[in-house]
Amino acid sequence: MFKHLKAVSGDPLLALIMAHKQDTNPKKIDLGVGVYKDDNGHTPILNTVKKAEAILLEQEDSKSYLGIYGATEFEAIIKDLILGEGNPLIHSGRIRSTQTPGGTGALKVAADFISANLKGARLWVSDPTWGNHKSIFDSAGVEVKDYPYYDPATNGLRFDDMMATLEAEVQEGDVLLLHACCHNPTGIDLQADHWKVLTDFVNKRNLLPLVDAAYQGFGDGLDEDLAGLRYMAANVQDMLIANSFSKNFGIYRERCGGLSVIAASAPEADAAFSIIGQAIRANYSMPPAHGAAVVYTIMSSPELKAEWEQEVAAMRDRINGLREKLVAKLAASGVSKDFSFIKDQRGMFSYSGLTLEQVRQLRSEYAIYIADTGRMSVAGVSDNNIDYLCESIAKVVG
Numbered sequence: 001m002f003k004h005l006k007a008v009s010g011d012p013l014l015a016l017i018m019a020h021k022q023d024t025n026p027k028k029i030d031l032g033v034g035v036y037k038d039d040n041g042h043t044p045i046l047n048t049v050k051k052a053e054a055i056l057l058e059q060e061d062s063k064s065y066l067g068i069y070g071a072t073e074f075e076a077i078i079k080d081l082i083l084g085e086g087n088p089l090i091h092s093g094r095i096r097s098t099q100t101p102g103g104t105g106a107l108k109v110a111a112d113f114i115s116a117n118l119k120g121a122r123l124w125v126s127d128p129t130w131g132n133h134k135s136i137f138d139s140a141g142v143e144v145k146d147y148p149y150y151d152p153a154t155n156g157l158r159f160d161d162m163m164a165t166l167e168a169e170v171q172e173g174d175v176l177l178l179h180a181c182c183h184n185p186t187g188i189d190l191q192a193d194h195w196k197v198l199t200d201f202v203n204k205r206n207l208l209p210l211v212d213a214a215y216q217g218f219g220d221g222l223d224e225d226l227a228g229l230r231y232m233a234a235n236v237q238d239m240l241i242a243n244s245f246s247k248n249f250g251i252y253r254e255r256c257g258g259l260s261v262i263a264a265s266a267p268e269a270d271a272a273f274s275i276i277g278q279a280i281r282a283n284y285s286m287p288p289a290h291g292a293a294v295v296y297t298i299m300s301s302p303e304l305k306a307e308w309e310q311e312v313a314a315m316r317d318r319i320n321g322l323r324e325k326l327v328a329k330l331a332a333s334g335v336s337k338d339f340s341f342i343k344d345q346r347g348m349f350s351y352s353g354l355t356l357e358q359v360r361q362l363r364s365e366y367a368i369y370i371a372d373t374g375r376m377s378v379a380g381v382s383d384n385n386i387d388y389l390c391e392s393i394a395k396v397v398g
Contacts, residue, residue, distance in 0.1 A: 013131060016369055025367035029385050031376035032369050034184070034348060035252055036315055039382045046250045048308040052297035060293070068277045070099025070287045077299045078258035082213060082243050083230060084223060093266030095233075096273035097258050098280065099287045103214045103244030104132065106259035110210060110240050111140035112279040113272075114175055118208065123175045124166065126150075128373065130184045130212070133177065145169070150186045155341040155353050157188050163197065172206045175240075181225035182215035182347020185375035189219065189346050195228035199235050209236060213243040217312040218319065219346035222248075237264040245295050247348075248312050256291030319348060322381045329386055333394040348379045358396045366392040 016032040035043050069075070078097040079090050089095050100106040114121055114137075123137045126149035134144050148161040170176070178198065183189055190198070202209050211229050219225040233239055239262040246252045261276060263269035280286070298304040323343045330339045342350050354362070354374040362368040368389060370376045381389060 011131070013371060016371060019363075020367075020369040023367050023369075027385075027388055028367035028369070029380060029389055030369050031378075031380040031389075032371055033380065034377055036247065036250065036319075036348065036379045037382070038318075039384065041380070041382060041384075043252070044250065046308065046311050048298050048304050048311060049249060049251060049294055051304060052294045055297055056290075056293055063289075066099075066286050066289050066292075068098075068280050068286050071289065071292050071296065073300075074099050074258075074292045074296050077296055078243065078260060081216070081222075081299070082226060082241055082258075082260065083233060084226075087230070089233060089262065094264070094269050095260055095262045096269045096276075097260040098273070098276060099292050100242075100257045100259050100280075101255040101284060101287050102246055103212065103242050103257040104136070105255065105284065105287070106242035106244075106257045107133070107136050107212065108140070109259050109276060109279050109283060110242055111137045111142055112283065113240075113276050114208075114210075115140040115142050116279070117275060118173065118175070121173050121175050121208070122171070123177055123210070124170060125177045126162075126179065126183070128185055129177070129179075130214075133212075142175075149183075150188060150351060152353070155188075155351065157190070157194075159190075159194055163201070166201065170205055170207065173208070174205075175208045175210050176202060177210045177212060180211050180213035180216065180229045180241075180243075181219045182349070184214065184347065185349050185371070185373065186351040187342075187345030187347050187349050187378075188351070190228055192228060192231070195231050199232045202232070202236055208238055208240065210240040210242070213241060215247050215347045216243065217248040218316050218348060221316075222309065222312060233262055236262075238262060245291060248315075249291075249295055249298070249308070251291045251294060254291030254294065255288055256295060319378055320346075322378050322386075323350070325386060326378070326381060326390070329390040330393060333390045335390075335394040335397050337397050342378075348377055350376055350378050352376050354393070354397070358393075361396050362392060366396075368392055 013032055020030040038044050075097045083089055122143045122145050124145050124147050125133050127146040137144050147165045148158040151158045181189055216225050241260040243258045245256040261272045263272055298308050327340050327343045352374045356372055359370045359372055359374055
């Protein structure tokens with residue numbers, strides 16, 4: 001039955017992570033894995049998560065199913081976090097939110113919803129975008145198209161080219177995928193004026209925006225990072241938002257995320273939400289409970305919430321501080337290339353501007369693991385390895 005099957009190549013990033021694990025060089029550095037790490041290279045459990053889990057250990061009294069949409073009380077948490085408490089949209093009834101297995105689960109449900117209900121709609125993604133975006137929507141039968149985004153010549157944003165392509169090629173009813181903040185993989189974000197231009201374009205061309213908010217809090221602040229998303233949400237009729245709690249709560253393996261639908265009216269939102277429920281039922285049936293229970297416990301306690309906000313700020317400040325250190329130490333190492341753009345990027349990732357040849361030389365000669373695209377996880381840099389990293393880059397770049 002399976003004799004005709006041929007093995008497919010695995011995810012190159014996962015292969016990179018595995019190669020790092022098998023490397024015996026004591027100086028090896030993993031700048032590929034997309035998780036937050038402390039200065040010891042460890043992904044810690046937040047103190048607030050530990051406290052919430054202790055509360056759950058004492059109070060949880062059932063392991064029964066949650067239902068298709070997850071815990072009912074969790075819907076308000078999702079809305080408040082992505083839109084801000086007291087946002088008029090919440091009280092209008094035009095937004096409905098469901099718990100999902102991570103941000104990936106939210107995107108998969110969105111893909112199934114679009115495929116089944118928005119016939120002929122194409123999905124437009126940035127070039128480059130998160131590696132799994134295309135796979136998720138391809139698997140749902142949604143045609144995926146690219147718009148220009150990253151400029152390797154300037155290590156900046158090609159916004160004029162982006163808009164020219166969208167103006168020329170996007171059709172009414174298409175779906176426009178945007179990164180809310182901390183763009184993965186480039187670290188280059190849309191600015192406030194860009195969001196305004198895009199919002200006008202969405203309304204003019206009658207598009208459905210789908211915003212992926214995976215890294216809220218890791219750029220400039222929990223509210224600041226979603227300012228563009230919130231502007232667009234307030235000024236369009238329809239919208240989908242996929243968000244993740246994996247990063248800002250450090251609960252990667254608990255698979256906790258959310259999918260929100262905004263519609264022109266409360267009845268339309270309810271109708272779309274019911275169809276999303278069908279897509280969930282046909283996919284994973286209902287989400288896991290633990291991660292959402294942890295998040296709800298933290299967000300419903302003023303004391304834990306305040307402490308959590310401080311923990312997010314500490315992670316954000318560490319990453320932004322590493323960007324500053326990296327730029328300064330690279331310059332001090334005598335490297336010929338100007339890497340100052342790294343400090344202006346946001347989030348865990350950076351398109352470093354390193355070439356494929358340079359990346360592979362770093363890997364083979366110095367055991368420094370960076371994706372072939374030059375994308376590196378800044379969170380993998382530490383005070384313990386930054387000197388070796390910068391010295392090695394200087395040797396390779398010249």
